[in-house]
Amino acid sequence: MIKVGLNGYGTIGKRVADAVLKNSRFQLVGIVxxxxxxxxxxAFKKGINIYVPPEKWRDFESQGVTPKGTIQEFLEESSIIIDASPSGKGFANLSLYKAAGKPAIFQGGEKPEVAELSFSTYCNYDEAVGRKYLRVVSCNTTGLLRILCVLHKEFNVKRARVLVIRRGADPKEDARGPINSIKLESVEDVSHHGKDAMLVLPNVKIISQAVVVPTTLMHVQYLDVEVATPVIKEQVTEVLSRYARILLVDPKKTGLDSTSKLIEAARDFLRSRNDIYENVVFENSILVSGNSISLxxxxxxESIVVPENMDALYAVAGVKLPLEKVVEETDKLLGIGG
Ligand code: NAD
Known part of the structure; x- marks a missing residue:
């Protein structure tokens, strides 16, 4: 079994830790x-080993949590590190991993230079195999790239224009906003999402703009995509429906026409932490005209990047399986598409 250590146990880290625990190819060494x-x-009650900075050891013990070891021991015992630390801290952690000679997977809050490759499974899994340092792109970019790479493979995407309607904060983040505004994400002409996506899909011109809205549940994206030759709607829906990580939802038939209803459905389907690992594409929103597709x-x-983190582990560990099998294993263990 491949020994995986998780540095950072917040929104992303705790979800990835649970995914690692489900997969018998990997052993969760513990969390920092x-x-x-x-x-x-x-986590302690669940039997997960906890590693701490040495100066914090007593604080943990006084709360009834007996650490398994220090960060140094965590590094020694792990074969691959998944870093899910707050944005920017991963870059600082890189030197620790390098000194310990350990491969690492970083998150999208880090600058691309933290890793050899920015990663999105459907786009560049084969290129990622055997790499020592990968960066799983951010939540919005993961959602964007999944669909663009699927469309690109089938229809040869020439350019994409994207409007990201970004949630203001995660549900636990009570100090973030906006509370009563729709705010431009950036004072620049474009948002970072398109540029980030183009690191992974360099031959497609992707331009994104973003606004931030007072909601915590999900992001919404509007995409306007130009492909090489004319297509029809049935072709587009047929292609999208082949991928378990893309969920086509018909609001007329299901009543699911909002992010709050989607989250309620995830609760009703007993998804852990009401997680939705799939891109939810509103079927009625798919408009196709000539070479143009919008949706x-x-x-x-909170959960979209969990499957990609698992696939990244397969890639860095050099598990000898083709992309389709890796995706199949990850999807099955997480209940994706089910
Ligand atoms: P978070 O704040 O919820 O969790 C970060 C955890 O790291 C906390 O438990 C914190 O205690 C711990 N930590 C503090 N200092 C650390 C250090 N030096 N090294 C390692 N860990 C440390 O953050 P998050 O939302 O899980 O984000 C983690 C990363 O994932 C960021 O790069 C973020 O941009 C990215 N990401 C976040 C989301 C999201 O919606 N929350 C989605 C996709 C990607």
Whole structure:
């Protein structure tokens, strides 16, 4: 079994940790925690090993959480590190991993230079195999790239224009906003999402703009895509429906016409933490005319990158399986498409 260590056990880290625990190819060595909060206690009760900075050891013990070891021991015992630290901290952690000679997978909040390759499964899995350092792109970029790479493979995408309607904060983030505004994400002409996506899909011109809205549940994206030759709607829906990580939802038949209803459905389907790993494409929103395809999709920011983190582990570990099998294993264990 390949020994995986998780540095950072917040929104992304705890979800990826649970995914690793489900996969018998990997062994979760443990997690690094920096404060002895309720999630440390929950992880400890679940039997997950907790590694801490040496100076914090007593704080953890005083909260009834006995650490398994220090960060140094965590590094020694792990074969691959998944870094899910707050944006920017991963870059600082890189030197620790390099000094310990350990491969690592970073998240989208880091600058691209943190890794050899920015990664999105459907786009560049084969290129990622055997790499030492990968960066799984951010939630919005993962959602964007999944659909663009699927369309590109089939229809040869020439350019894409994207409007990202970004959630203001994650549900737990009570200090972020906006509370009563729709705000431009950036004062630049474009948002970073398109540029980030083009690192992975360089031959497609992707231009994105973004606004931030007072909601915590999901992002919504509007895409306007130009492909090489004329297509019809049936071709587009048929292609999208081949991929389990893209969920076509018909609001007329299902009543699901909003992010809040999607999250409620995820609760009703007993998805862990109401996670939706799939891009939810509203079927009625797919408009096709000549070479142009437009659509609206919803992206659950807290969980969308979990499958890609798992696939990244396969790639870095050099598991000898073709892309389709890797995706099949990850999807099955996470209940994707089910
Ligand atoms: P988070 O704040 O929820 O969790 C980060 C965790 O890292 C916390 O538990 C914190 O205690 C711990 N930590 C603190 N200092 C650390 C250090 N030096 N090294 C390692 N861990 C440390 O953050 P998050 O939302 O899970 O984001 C993690 C990364 O994932 C970021 O790069 C972010 O941009 C990216 N990401 C976040 C989302 C999202 O919607 N939350 C989606 C996709 C990608």
């Amino acid at each position: 925690k920096y404060t002895p909060d309720y999630s440390s206690k929950m 609206i999709q919803a992206i659950h920011q």
